[in-house]
Amino acid sequence: MVMLDANIISRYLLNDDDKMAAEAEAIIKNMPVQVNIEIVAEVVYVLKGVYHVGRAEIRQCLLQFLSDVTTPEPDVLRLGIETYAEQSLDFPDCILYAYHKVKGYEVKTFDKKLNKLPEK
DSSP, X not given: OEEOOHHHHHHHHHOOSHHHHHHHHHHHHHSOEEOOXXXXXXXXXXXXXXXXXXXXXXXXXXXXXXTTSBOSOHHHHHHHHHHHHHSSSOHHHHHHHHHHHHHOOOOOOOOHHHHTSTTO
């Protein structure tokens, strides 16, 4: 199993360096790859904060990317990405919400926006 860091994923998604993007694609398409939620959170942070990619586009490219890799919590990650695209929450808060919805975990927070989500 190959674990990817945010740099490989970013080059693959952004395709902003031909050589690195091609190498990243070869790894992702030809090896068994796993991506953890923490790494996806870093990718979201980079895409939004550094490259100013919109939430809907982040959702689209990450959901497509997830079809090429495995993740330990696919349902949590997908719902977190969907929630991030639809709400004005930080990505980690969206993941907490997704853990609540998918796994039934209780989430304690002082974050007013997170507390306002349905069934939170």
